[in-house]
Amino acid sequence: MNALAIVRGDLRARLGTRKGLAVCAAYTAAVWLLGLLGTGPERGGESPLWVASVGLLVVVGYVVTAAAGAEIAFPGEKGVLDLVVSPFSAAEVAWGKALSDAVFAALCTAATWPVLVFLHALRGSPWPESLAQAAVLLAVSWGFGGVATWLSAAVESEVSRSVLLWGGLAGFLAGAGLVGPWPWHPVHAVRPFGPAWARAACAASLVAVGALGFWGVYRQVVRLRKEA
Amino acid sequence: MEVSIGWDGWIRFGEWNPVTVQVAVDRGVRGWLVVEIPQEFGAQRVRLRFPVDLPDGGRSTWRVAALLSDPRRPVRVSLAAEDGSELVSAHATPLPEGAAASVVGYLGRDPPAPPLEVASGGRRAVVRLREELLPDSAAAYASLDLLVVEELDERKLNAAQRRALQTWVLHGGRVVVSGWLPPGNPVSDWLAVARYVGPISYVSGLASVAPGPVWAMEPLVGSQAVVERSRVVAVWAQRGLGRVFAWATDVQRVPPTSPLWYLALPAAGAREVPSELEVRPRPPLGPAAAGLGAYAVVWLFAVALAGRSRWGWVAVALVVAAAAAGMPVVAEQVRQRAAVLESEWLQVVVDGVPRAYAWGHAWAPYPGDYTYTLPASAAVALSGGLSEADVTFLQDRVLVRAHHRAGERMRLVWEAQEAPVDWPEVVATGGEVHLRGSVAPDGVVFWGRRQASVEKSAEGWVASQWEAAGGRHPALSSLRWVYPEPATIVEDRPVAAFPMGDGRRGWVVVVGQAR
DSSP, X not given: OHHHHHHHXXXXXXXXXXXXXXXXXXXXXXXXXXXXXXXXXXBTTBOHHHHHHHHHHHHHHHHHHHHHTTSSOOTTOOOHHHHHTSSXXXXXHHHHHHHHHHHHHHHHHHHHHHHHHHXXXXXXXXXXXXXXXXXXXXXXXXXXXXXXXXXXXXXXXXXXXXXXXXXXXXXXXXXXXXXXXXXXXXXXXXXXXXXXXXXXXXXXXXXXXXXXXXXHHHXXXXXXXXXX | OEEEETBTTBBOTTXXXXXXXXXXXXXXXXXXXXXXXXXXXXXXXXXXXXXXXXXXXXXXXXXXXXXXXXXXXXXXXXXXETTSOEEXXXXXXXXXXXXXXXXXXXXXXXXXXXXXXXXXXXXXXXXXXXXXXXXXXXXXXXXXXXXXESOOOGGGOOHHHHHHHHHHHHTTOEEEEXXXXXXXXXXXXXXXXXXXXXXXXXXXXXXXXXXXXXXXXXXXXXXXEEEETTEEEEEEEEETTEEEEEESSOGGGSOTTOHHHHHXXXXXXXXXXXXXXXXXXXXTHHHHHHHHHHHHHHHHHHHHHHTTOTHHHHHXXXXXXXXXXXXXXXXXXXXXXXXXXXXXXXXXXXXXXXXXXXXXXXXXXXXXXXXXXXXXXXXXXXXXXXXXXXXXXXXXXXXXXXXXXXXXXXXXXXXXXXXXXXXXXXXXXXXXXXXXXXXXTTOEEEETTEEEEOEEETTEEEEOOOEEOOSOOHHHHHXXXXXXXXXXXXXXXXXXXXXXXXXXXXXXXXXXXXX
16 A cells, blocks of 8 residues: 555646646656657658657657656656665565556557547558557656666666666667567567567567566665665 | 440430439338449549439339449439438449440430441440430530430420530530421420421432432521532531531431531540649648647636646546537547638630639648538549549539548539529620620620720620630630530630639629621
8 A cells, every 4th residue: 555655646747736747747748649640651661650659759769768767857757766765665665666666657558549549540440450569668767667667766876877877768769770670579579460479579579678677676675774 | 223334324424324213112211312423443432422212102213414434333323211221232233345536315216326436436335325314404414415306295394304405515515407397396396407398219329328218308598508419418406616507418317427427426536624723722721729738728718727626636527528529529520620622613605605624633641531512513433543432413513522541632523503604795896795694894705816805895795806815724724624526616606704703712604696
């Protein structure tokens, strides 16, 4: 139940403050723009739908990761380091952060789902395809959020933390073009009509990465409390 | 259900051909008659759908104009109930030997003997026709070169069939009448160009007619006699752009080498095909931005509510679910707004009888089904980028629903049932051409090798400032899409051309009367 208190506190800060709403408004505007980008006509076999899908992955991934890693500081939100000195147990802190990250990722992903439904309906493709894409978005953003939360606790220097986080994620996403056509890579898996096994592998591996991140948060809270 | 395609099985591929379907039912049927035309080696299916409402024991005949292009695959016809369930179906398969370069139809007991070789290559088919199965739209006559009439029972023709026959002749069709048609019937009287004035005499030594009996005839007013060795062997008269001939003997006695056939059969000539129209996609950003924007605003309000109240989360869930359910509707609006059908019209008016032709190109920005609305039409054909299409003929419009892949371009050709634009009366008096009625100010009149702009005068509109016709006027160019030799029309009669207006691109061409 204490974990839920952390979830409530995080969501209140992210949705109930002016800054939180401003972030949500900016996020919604980005999703709206990507939706418009996806309405472009198809030429030469290249569909703007996949550009919009990858764009949505980047936007959802960015907002969820930035919120989880305290890169966007919401007024009143307690970071992992704040919670080290709280009465919550290390497990409650890790579960609380994992759940708040999951709810926020689900909220952001849910915002994109009707846009994906629209873009698929525009092309006469079935709506369950948009649901599969949304599942990839949810898993990837939660996984990135787990890594970001761990980094926020593990790396003291803000500059080093930002460089590590965004450099790593940018390298991971942009590296899709360098490493070749790995279908389970998020950039490929989120594209429309990707193979189901690749999407499942992508979602499972990013969920595992996220779980590792939150396990790292638990270990970090324990270590910091011992050192204190 | 009985189905016949073409003229008793003879087909001119690439032209409008009649498809005749006779249906008799025991129980009343309300639904659709579906004529499925195969195209592109079976890769495309175009279904022409006509509303059906037959009572118990009802019987009806449909005469459909269809552009046939696949000589190997059958035309499938079915009768479907309103719910789409098929009640009965039939096939009509083109015969390999049924492809003709020219078709001569006859109403009578014995076939005529025109030359069976066509000058441009291919063979000519001679086909016996029945009055009750004649087309009821002028478009379906496009594949018929000549109609030979020895007997005509007008009681078997309905008003639409009479109108179609006359419209076809006025717009260039050719009819040979041989023998006596009983007067007092509208079509027979309209086809009368000669009067029989004397006894039948036995004649030999003529090139145009084999030895045998020849009737004595003389031309009626406006007709011209064809004379060989002081004998009138035929009379002909212009009916609009078409010609009606009366031969002074049985058609069976006009040999294939007779000059009468060369007078009666239309000269071989190819019509030009309109070039592909530039179709620019219409950016569907307006409705897309509105639909997505409305969703974004509502979602943001729900999220703000969720930050304050637990019920806000219910609102978020409801907003997302409702938006996901409604987005296909928004998408359909955007698709239809993005689909562009560019068309070019040509309305030709001859002796007050109009025909309106249109050529269109559609471009599909996304894959899927698109609906295009055409005016009520007698004949519609689709080609180019489509895999299947339904063409539904309703009383006031035609709905074309076609499935495209992204970026495919579809070509449509149709002939409207009614003239979309009013036209003036065009009369030549002396060296001037006067126009009365609805006149567009930027019209031009062609006559001989001259042309003149239409100007306002005290008596109305007139074309009198003649100058040499230079270059190819776009109105005459578009006339070539319907007539192989428009110059021959302009040579004899004044032809007034006006931009179509009324939001349509194209020309209204009125073939006038020379006095």
